[in-house]
Amino acid sequence: MSTIAEIDTTHEEFTILRRDIHAHPELAFQENRTSDVVAERLASYGIEVHRGLGKTGVVGVLRGSKTAAGGKPRSIGVRADMDALPMPEHNRFAHASRHEGRMHGCGHDGHTAMLLGAAKYLAKHRDFDGIVNFIFQPAEEGGNAGAKAMMKDGLFEKFPCDEIYGIHNMPGFPVGHFAFRKGPTMASSNRFDIIVRGTGGHAAQPHKAVDTIVIAAELVGALQTLISRHKNPIDVAVVSVTQIHAGDAYNVLPGEAVIKGTVRTFSTEVLDEIESNMRRMAEMLPQAHGGSGELKFHRAYPPLVNWDAQTEFAMKVAQDTFGAENVDGNTPQHGGAEDFSFYLQEVPGSYLFMGNGEGAHREEKYIGMGPCELHNPNYDFNDALLPIGSTYWVKLVGAFFAR
Numbered sequence: 001m002s003t004i005a006e007i008d009t010t011h012e013e014f015t016i017l018r019r020d021i022h023a024h025p026e027l028a029f030q031e032n033r034t035s036d037v038v039a040e041r042l043a044s045y046g047i048e049v050h051r052g053l054g055k056t057g058v059v060g061v062l063r064g065s066k067t068a069a070g071g072k073p074r075s076i077g078v079r080a081d082m083d084a085l086p087m088p089e090h091n092r093f094a095h096a097s098r099h100e101g102r103m104h105g106c107g108h109d110g111h112t113a114m115l116l117g118a119a120k121y122l123a124k125h126r127d128f129d130g131i132v133n134f135i136f137q138p139a140e141e142g143g144n145a146g147a148k149a150m151m152k153d154g155l156f157e158k159f160p161c162d163e164i165y166g167i168h169n170m171p172g173f174p175v176g177h178f179a180f181r182k183g184p185t186m187a188s189s190n191r192f193d194i195i196v197r198g199t200g201g202h203a204a205q206p207h208k209a210v211d212t213i214v215i216a217a218e219l220v221g222a223l224q225t226l227i228s229r230h231k232n233p234i235d236v237a238v239v240s241v242t243q244i245h246a247g248d249a250y251n252v253l254p255g256e257a258v259i260k261g262t263v264r265t266f267s268t269e270v271l272d273e274i275e276s277n278m279r280r281m282a283e284m285l286p287q288a289h290g291g292s293g294e295l296k297f298h299r300a301y302p303p304l305v306n307w308d309a310q311t312e313f314a315m316k317v318a319q320d321t322f323g324a325e326n327v328d329g330n331t332p333q334h335g336g337a338e339d340f341s342f343y344l345q346e347v348p349g350s351y352l353f354m355g356n357g358e359g360a361h362r363e364e365k366y367i368g369m370g371p372c373e374l375h376n377p378n379y380d381f382n383d384a385l386l387p388i389g390s391t392y393w394v395k396l397v398g399a400f401f402a403r
């Protein structure tokens with residue numbers, strides 16, 4: 001079995017829509033035009049529209065025609081993200097970004113179009129017993145946590161979901177290929193600032209100063225022992241220093257140095273351990289030199305942990321629809337972070353990947369030198385995925401209510 005024939009007939013319609021969204025990228029919590037488009041489309045399908053969750057989020061509620069009156073109906077949440085990235089686009093095709101410094105470089109334009117395609121079909125047929133909540137989320141990128149913002153505005157209280165699912169396109173995986181993983185699948189993303197304080201002084205008289213630059217340099221090396229010496233080697237984690245700021249002159253030892261960076265882990269336990277070891281190191285290593293240190297640690301997104309039963313279910317739908325040969329049930333962990341993780345902390349569900357191909361869908365004369373990778377200025381969502389993704393959503397919803 002493959003794509004639904006009726007969905008194939010809407011391929012052009014949703015390609016035009018996807019390219020329109022691509023041409024008008026909007027950043028976190030500013031998805032005003034995009035959410036207007038989503039809301040108008042949902043309403044035109046006869047779906048009940050709710051706006052304003054997480055500022056620009058939209059929820060479409062569709063009640064199946066077989067839903068029994070009274071009692072609590074079963075419900076499923078299906079989610080797409082709507083935001084673009086603050087980056088330039090190098091593509092020159094007709095649907096390239098019309099806004100300098102903004103780009104749909106992660107394919108959220110495609111995720112939105114795919115889910116609208118499914119919404120159109122499901123609203124027309126409605127042949128199920130229960131409620132589908134179409135969740136169009138703002139601000140997935142850059143640690144802005146649009147998912148959390150929608151939850152804070154009562155997403156699951158107003159629109160209860162027994163289970164929730166999300167899809168991300170994945171360049172490099174073949175088109176029509178689906179990838180799943182149970183358990184920890186994407187990393188937590190966290191930021192840290194270490195402020196090293198000493199007494200500044202004359203560069204020619206270091207014995208009269210506490211040199212924060214020497215301390216900071218030592219700390220950068222020491223921080224790597226959080227990974228190599230202070231953590232169980234079988235646990236995966238990354239500590240990267242990405243900024244060092246200190247000093248303004250050739251002959252002055254600065255009184256303060258600041259180190260910034262990121263920590264990635266696949267479990268909260270490992271993260272707790274790294275944070276507490278980092279705090280000890282950040283405070284005590286400067287003290288050993290007569291200075292002082294302070295750690296500010298910010299947890300942006302928790303690790304994304306897929307639920308076992310829901311992942312098996314979502315995988316079976318892909319196998320039954322597109323063939324087992326197109327389904328990888330044990331895709332490697334991904335070091336990126338994703339705020340779908342917040343939903344999965346409260347509601348059982350799964351987050352899966354769909355192949356976006358190698359980039360051959362882009363017309364060569366209109367693209368730059370770079371690869372078709374996520375967050376690359378030459379990326380473009382592959383429109384061949386639209387009927388595949390919409391079909392998958394429809395089949396997933398159907399199978400959920402048929403259980």
Ligand SMILES: [Zn+2]
Nearest residue numbers: 106141374375
């Ligand atoms: Zn992204």
Ligand SMILES: [Zn+2]
Nearest residue numbers: 106107108168
């Ligand atoms: Zn993304």
